Amino acid sequence: MIASPSQALPAPDEDARAHGERVHAHIVAQIHDNGGWLDFARYMDLALYAPGLGYYSAGSTKFGAAGDFVTAPEAGTLFAHALARQLAPLLLAQESPVILEPGAGSGALAGELLPALNELGAPPARYLILEPSAQLQARQREYLKSRLTTRLLRRVKWLNRLPAQMPAGVLLANEVLDALPVQRFRITAEGVMPLGVSVTAKDELCWAQGPHDPAFAALVRARLGTLLDGLPPGYESEFCAMLPAWLTSVLECFEAGAALLIDYGLPRREIYLPERSAGTLRCHFRHRAHDDPLILPGLQDITAWVDFTTVADTAGQCGWEVAGYATQAHFLLDGGIDIATVAAQSLSPESVTRASELKTLLMPGEMGERFRVMALTRGLNMQPPGFGLRDLRDRL
């Protein structure tokens, strides 16, 4: 997702402010019930997913111009059409393949991808959307009903839990891994400490170090390995403890197939650099990006960069192979984005919008470099397209 770097944040309107106050009160009550301190992952989970209150569970617009940020499928139609061209051969190589899209947001990707795959003669047998937010599910249903033909709509099914194992298909997750709650830690002279959230005497949210917890310290050590030894006291960062279990559970839905995971992130050793001493948390509110997750709980998105080394290790442990790892720009330019067609439209009224969409998707300062695409395969006798220009697997 992208939004402008920090500028003064606009004030929430009256309804939003009232909603934010309810979320704040709920979190404060949880902190008091928990002895005055919450692990950051628990805080992030409440701020984003508390039923009826969290950012993704309640009614705000979130995506697109009227929301807080723009994701690649929200930037226009080029991304979905590029993906369709790259997914078609993977789908055609399998018998009755199913697409599983966890975290489908507004439904923008599914709404463009399904007709595009259909045109390429490669519609999936079913398109499963695993969406934990009831509010987003309702929005996706409404959007896809208006966007898809009855025949294509019949292929879409919404799930509240993971499906039983399927023989073949493609897992497609755009900006989902960065939305999973993360634990925060701080390096101190006494060792690695959990960093969480507490309240001031006036019930304002504030950062607070938790007590030394050997199990937590061991978890950080297991994830960072020797990288931990190069980090100075005062260094703060985060890691996603639930990532391996979550990814394993979705990959295990397929006996064979491919997965495309698209997100902003880096290999582990490029995340835990001594100079990146405040971590990678990023918040989005009304198209402003900043790094304070304790303000505007329930009204802003909170994300953290994805550790693609953990993604690759987890995939290996459950029998999947890392078939490619590239920047979004290289991935899309390698046969996905059809620059010639876009250029041919350059005299049309659409050209300015197209140019701005290309810039969003491909430029290094926007999504082109910061976003990475990882392809995983199991039991599939072909190389996924998109990694011919530049494959960065050796950096993992």
Ligand SMILES: C[S@@+](CC[C@H](N)C(=O)[O-])C[C@H]1O[C@@H](n2cnc3c(N)ncnc32)[C@H](O)[C@@H]1O
């Ligand atoms: C940043 S949005 C991305 C939406 C969409 N994929 C896009 O690119 O526009 C994150 C999405 O992940 C979903 N999500 C969060 N946790 C999830 C989980 N454990 N399983 C599946 N989806 C999840 C959210 O509800 C939301 O739809």
